[in-house]
Amino acid sequence: MAKLPKTPKSFPVKPKLPTTPAIPLHRRIPRAQPAAEQPPQGPDYEAMRNISKKIWEHRPKMSEIQRLSDEELRSAHHQAKVRRWRQWPMFGIGLVAFGTGTYLSMLWVSLTRDPDLKDLPEDLSDRFDKDAEGYDEKVDTSEMLLFLNSKRKKLTAMATGHVLEVAVGTGRNIPYFKTKQCATVTLLDSSGPMLAVAKRKWNDTHKEYFSRVFFKQQSAIDPITPPYGAPDGYDTVIQTMGLCSTPEPVKLLQNLEASTNENGQILLLEHGKSHYEWLNDILDKTAPAHADEHGCWWNKDIGKIVEESGLEVVDVRRYNFGTTWWLQLKPRKSMRQRLAETVTAERQSASQSDSPVTQKPWWALWR
Template sequence: MAKLPKPLRSFAIKPATHPKPALPLHRRIPQAHPAAEQPLRSREPTPEEVIKKAWSYRPRLSDIHRLSEEESKSAQHQAKLRRWRQWPMFGIGTVAFGMGMYGVMLWTSLTRDADVKDLPDDLSDRFDREAEGYDEKVDTSEMLLFLTSKRKKLTAMAKGHVLEVAVGTGRNIPYYKTKQCATVTLLDSSGPMLAVAKRKWIDTHKEYFSRVFFKQQSAIDPITPPYGAQNGYDTVIQTMGLCSTPEPVKLLQNLEASTNENGQILLLEHGKSHYEWLNNMLDKTAPAHADEHGCWWNKDIGKIVEESGLEVVDIKRYNFGTTWWLQLKPRKGMRQGQVETVVGEQPPAAQYAPESPVTQKPFWWLWK
């Protein structure tokens, strides 16, 4: 019997396998233990490393594109240079024109004949009249005389219970560091100017309004400190105020009587110069200037301070000596025997109640 052939052995065909794609770099799981890398991830760069990294990105001379000789002489490049040169020249011309016009106005003001007779001692009505537009008139003068930085520095020194007399329209208000002031009393004899100062305080320090008091009175009259300042104010400020009072010595002595014995009196004033030729012009034009602006700009500030008896801690002069920076200290015992204002006689609520805004005594109108 014939044998049947054996069936062929079947082999299982395995499906083609493809290599498993590798994970993207940003999805690969680190092989190291997470705890080992944790300190590296949480480490913040040191300031030195930050500085070195920033310095490494600085531009270098090699990065600057240098024009070829043909490109620098091209019409397009020359036109661009002309356009860039026009702006600096325009700015310089505008400044020169402004200073020239101001110089002409100043010379005219100082050389014109004064025709003023029998001026009254009280010129406060000039400040009432100029209250609304006062800041705009003074801005140019103070900018040219660099007085803004001096106001800022002076006001930043105020601390504790603060009194500012002759506050005017409140030109010092934006520079108060209210966090270092317990209370601030703003005093002036001109109602319209004090009203402007009140609006300015609301605009700049609204959150501090509960501890600011507005007083309309003369700085020559006794000044009542607020509740909590029975020993007097810690800081008294006056800027451009001696020029507008008929009794400057009495005013300074009254400020001394209102100041704590360990307090300070800060003044920024304008008056006589170092130079006689300038003093002659100031003397000649002072009556007309006072009649128009309520300010006598020819007072001898040094002599006034000397007659007041206050102790001078620091004194500086600027702008040919016409701007006076004074830091004064009250004499010991000046508050003793001062009748007026015993803090305990009034209830605290009455002393804390802010008075309605009214006016001030003048500031100054410098150089017109």
């Protein structure tokens, strides 16, 4: 007799829970935002609201603006007033056109004429003596357009310890000195009138620091004596727009190196040749007239001058199409003493050659 198959075991089936269909992303309901804060209620709030409402109701309407009638528009008085209103814009446009045309004409004449270098002396320092009182007003606009004031401020803020600034001029860097980080400050210039303006400016700006500032009228090419407390030289030497006005820029930089501590720094802000030859051509053609007017040659190759001086270059930055040079230099080791000895020997030989009578030894009197 065949066996019947066993019946399979039955398991209880769990009822399926109804599932909600997924909501598309573009139809999802945004989360409920927190309720906005209710405006403050109270008698003060209601009073302010009523005042604002009254002000808004009494505002002028366009329909209430008085308009002139056709007869008033055609009147001679109104027509004369309109003509006067129209004259001012035309006058401003004409003035701008006249100024632009004059500037372009002067630029064209200066570029096309051949410069006469015969009458220009090598030393142009008398220009600074003559323009000392009005020098700041003369260069304010050009330096503002070239953003030189911010660069002066940043350069001067780096000065620490015993500080020397050569070619100080009228003291355009004086407002930016941080006197708390300076032990002494020496301001040097060959122009007496320029140095007098700088002295007044320092007294107005840093009057409390006047006992530790020194003013020297001498050329930066001559040996510079450091102040008491700095036998090894200055910690920081600053010069802005000075290489353009000296006939011996390489010698000047070497003299600054001889005046600087071996661990010090020399900071320069100068103007000279550009990155672009077309701009260098313009600078070369206009340099004689600019030197005759302002006493400086703005077409010098600052990079070549620094290279010939032998100073160690720490940082170089150029602005305004490469015509503005920012230079941070460092003196060479053991060069300060050698340069100082060389300069002293040159001065002694020059003084002996200029003397018409040779000094005899004291024992020659007994012969």
